[in-house]
Amino acid sequence: MGDTAAIDSGAPSPEIDVSFVVTVYNKAPFISGMVESLRRQGDPARFEYIFVDDGSIDGSGERIAGATRDLPRVTIVRQENAGPAISTNVGVRHARGTYVKLLDADDRLVTGITPLLRDELHSSGADLLIGHLATYRLGGIMSDDVPSVGRVQELEDPLMTILETGLSNTSATIFRREACLAAGGCDETVFVQDYSMFLRMARRSRFLTSNAVFAYVPENATGRVSSMAGQTLHDTNRALSNLIVSEPDLPARYKLVAMRRAAGRAWKWALRHRGATLLSCPFFVHAISRLPIAALAPWVLRHACRPFRADTALRFPGPPV
Secondary structure, three states: OOOOOOOOOOOOOOOOOEEEEEEEOOOHHHHHHHHHHHHOOOOHHHEEEEEEEEOOOOOHHHHHHHHOOOOOOEEEEEEOOOOHHHHHHHHHHHOOOOEEEEEEOOOEEOOOHHHHHHHHHHHHOOOEEEEEEEEEOOOOOOOOOOOOOOOEEEOOOHHHHHHHHOOOOOOOEEEEHHHHHHHOOOOOOOOOOHHHHHHHHHOOOOEEEEEEEEEEEEOOOOOOHHHOHHHHHHHHHHHHHHHHHHOOOOOHHHHHHHHHHHHHHHHHHHHHHHOOOOOOHHHHHHHHHOOHHHHHOOHHHHHOOHHHHHHOOOOOOOOOO
16 A cells, blocks of 8 residues: 555564554553453563654553553654554564554553463464454453454454454554565555555555454544544545555455445445435445446545545544644
8 A cells, every 4th residue: 555665673582472553642540450450460581572652642651651660671752643554563563573563542451361371472473363252341350351353363464454344453462573574564554544454464464363352442532543434434535545456456346345345335324424325426436436447437535535525524644734
């Protein structure tokens, strides 16, 4: 998506198995619970902890520094606000472990789950493992559920699965650092991070899925990217458009599914939010996407981004303007 060259990174360390990468933007009330969940992942001797403070103005960075003072191998990167896609890439660049475990700053990991996920990837030779999320209540007691990898299955065609289902998230995902770097990490032309990273990795990586819960998200939290519907849908479609442009040899069956899904999202959005009719441009693009010739018409994906731009105050990577 755009330039998919490998992102620059330092050399891996044989002493580190797992690099926890946590992107942070104004999540001060959640920091103590998040860090406590990291402490509950087992012996930290082969872990490192990387926090990317993305321009927080609520003291999140200071809280992280205090809460992690006694943990080994803690790196806190402070930067101007740039958004989750760039922040995730910054964290992965700093990672030195064989595996990277992502975590949003307001989420919590299931106690003791990380060593199990690491061992599953090691024994299977796969590149990425994704599970499920549950919810927690801020101020509640942290769960001590017995961790489990659950029933693990390998995706026969990861890219098609992602195109058809939108499969992606950060806090329930662990992956091989080298596979992510080779794929180019997150697409830095879009704000939302996870979908584009999954798309980039899916073409050439082995994906595993699990039916088990790996992490918890808060029941109520303001400012979560997942609650920004227009932003998320726009970035999904833009990531798909960039995929088609950057992968000219992509088989037509993938292009057709990408275009149909993107055009369908745009039409439904325009219908619900603007009362678009069957004579509108979004419906025309949606109709074209259903034809076999759509695979030869990349403009379909460009037009599938426009309805969200008309109705949403979109963020793009980099400092807010």
